[in-house]
Amino acid sequence: MAGAPRAATRFGLLAIAGIATSCASWFDEIGYFDMAPxxxxxxxxxxxxxxxxWYLRQSEETHTSVTLRRHLPVPSATHTxxxxxxxxxxxxxxxxxxxxxxxAAPGAQEAPYEVRETSxxxxxxxxxxxxxxxYETEHRVRGAPAAPDRExxxxxxxxxxxxxxFPRAVLDLHYSERGLPEELxxxxxxxxxxxxxGVRMDVAPGGPAGGSALAPPSR
Numbered sequence: 510m511a512g513a514p515r516a517a518t519r520f521g522l523l524a525i526a527g528i529a530t531s532c533a534s535w536f537d538e539i540g541y542f543d544m545a546p547x548x549x550x551x552x553x554x555x556x557x558x559x560x561x562x563w564y565l566r567q568s569e570e571t572h573t574s575v576t577l578r579r580h581l582p583v584p585s586a587t588h589t590x591x592x593x594x595x596x597x598x599x600x601x602x603x604x605x606x607x608x609x610x611x612x613a614a615p616g617a618q619e620a621p622y623e624v625r626e627t628s629x630x631x632x633x634x635x636x637x638x639x640x641x642x643x644y645e646t647e648h649r650v651r652g653a654p655a656a657p658d659r660e661x662x663x664x665x666x667x668x669x670x671x672x673x674x675f676p677r678a679v680l681d682l683h684y685s686e687r688g689l690p691e692e693l694x695x696x697x698x699x700x701x702x703x704x705x706x707g708v709r710m711d712v713a714p715g716g717p718a719g720g721s722a723l724a725p726p727s728r
């Protein structure tokens with residue numbers, strides 16, 4: 510009996526810790542209806558995602574990057590879908606579209622478990638008159654904490670564009686789906702494409718970037 514109060518105290522502390530964690534997560538989350546119709550960050554802005562199933566976490570946004578996540582119809586530890594926009598630096602200022610494409614090519618996925626690339630497609634593109642690449646990658650994932658004994662599929666589709674306001678900067682905008690093969694849903698990719706179409710590069714708050722891409726040096 511003497512140990513009962515201590516056990517009760519331990520249970521109470523665990524319950525309080527669980528409630529605190531839940532509250533912290535709740536306060537961190539910004540739902541669809543609490544988002545502005547258009548969200549602006551340093552160097553870019555975008556339309557609010559296409560439906561109320563989207564949200565963002567304040568802990569996953571900075572002045573130059575943001576991740577938006579989507580609640581899925583069937584909750585699953587293995588199935589996730591998100592979109593991300595981020596401003597990053599280039600090693601030098603490119604002088605041609607081809608050189609930019611080489612600099613901006615997506616690197617390998619980094620994770621503390623096995624991630625094996627199975628396909629990659631890139632092509633030259635433009636956005637607001639700026640040099641871009643459109644890319645799609647597919648990976649097989651093994652050993653992820655969500656499914657240590659199963660193989661997951663990871664799909665990433667997006668664009669990387671030379672930013673007109675920062676000659677040595679690239680804007681990366683993409684969406685990503687991960688899950689068991691039977692969980693993947695092409696309808697989510699329609700939402701991802703709609704989100705990408707709403708992204709705009711800005712040279713000043715509220716001011717769209719425009720004009721031609723950097724011209725090659727004159728000969």
